[in-house]
Amino acid sequence: MSKILVIEDEASIRRVLTKIISEENEAYHVEEAEDGLLGLEMIKNNDYDLVLCDIKMPKMDGVEVLEKAKKIKPEIPIVMISGHGDLDTAVNTMRLGAFDYISKPPDLNRLLNTVRNALETKVLLVENKRLKKKVSKNYEMIGESAAISHIKDIIEKVAATDARVLITGPNGTGKELVAHWLHEKSDRSKAPMIEVNCAAIPSELIESELFGHVKGSFTGANKDRAGKFEAANTGTIFLDEIGDMSLSAQAKVLRALQESRISRVGSDKDIKVNVRVVAATNKNLKVEIEEGRFREDLYHRLAVILINVPALNDRREDIPLLVDFFTAKISQEQGTPKKTFSSEAITLLQKYDWTGNIRELRNVVERLIILGEKEVSANDIKLFASK
Secondary structure, eight states: OEEEEEEOSOHHHHHHHHHHHHHHOTTEEEEEESSHHHHHHHHHHSOOSEEEEESSOSSSOHHHHHHHHHHHOTTSOEEEEEOGGGHHHHHHHHHTTOSEEEESSOOHHHHHHHHHHHHHHHHHHHHHHHHHHHHHHHOOOOOOSHHHHHHHHHHHHHTTSOOOEEEEOOTTSOHHHHHHHHHHTSTTTTSOEEEEETTTSOTTTHHHHHHOBOTTSSTTOOSOBOOHHHHTTTSEEEEETGGGSOHHHHHHHHHHHHHSEEOOBTOOOOEEOOOEEEEEESSOHHHHHHTTSSOHHHHHHHTTEEEEOOOGGGOGGGHHHHHHHHHHHHHHHHTOOOOEEOHHHHHHHHHSOOTTHHHHHHHHHHHHHHHSOSEEOHHHHHHHSOO
């Protein structure tokens, strides 16, 4: 059930808006407020998925409601309702954080499309906020090696800027972790970080996933849909495995970086976005450029700051710290007493050839916790950690 609040002082328009929205979808529950002061009070005391708010109202105008509501509950999409003379004010409310504005009298299709898009964006923001809380607890950059210390130093210098960052390194080294640190230490940390695995999305769908689409733009597009760039507005978009992105999608990403604008598939309407782009790849993009699989102009747009995450074999001195971290974490997850590793066991792990990097180390530690003795010995390593 999506809970929607309509704040409108004209009773006739308020009734029309409520009727149209309620009849569109039985999962929409609509409540009404006849002035801005009452509307703000209802926002304070209830959890709404969407607010439609008139601009000119008694007791408190819509602009003030918008400003105060965004401070109280910044995640709620607020759509402004404007009369003809209020259009300049309505446009200004977009700068203050309004999701969109609708002119009076409301056009039926425009109204319903806006409601759907706003509710969809709210779902993405809430899910991202849930994942972000999980990330904050679970993502830590463990290590004191020179390579990891260097990465931490770069993050401290770069995070507060809007500079684009390209993260390189083999699979399983922690590129995603670096991206999360950049976002969480930035001024955008209260806004969404939206992740896109470019390798996991079919090439024919990647543009729709990134930029959204309009109804009827391709087979299966039965409604308008916002893309990841819109969902990441004012925050960060993390383009993982960008080396696997199609050339046509690369061209659109380049335009988004150059102009801070995107357009949905099937639409010629520009949508302004304010997004920081962080990308990652396990490929050598210079080789991909030479082979004609990656755009050189996009590479130079992305690679303002380069961060290379080393293989675990190149930072073996961090293995004792990583083993201790994974042991504590896995034991907590499984509700079992924390095991210890003998010094001989740690020495053997440091000599291991970690082709799967951090990801492989975690799997091996988990296996040893399940199968090894109370104190994991060198013999346990030989039995259970061998390939």
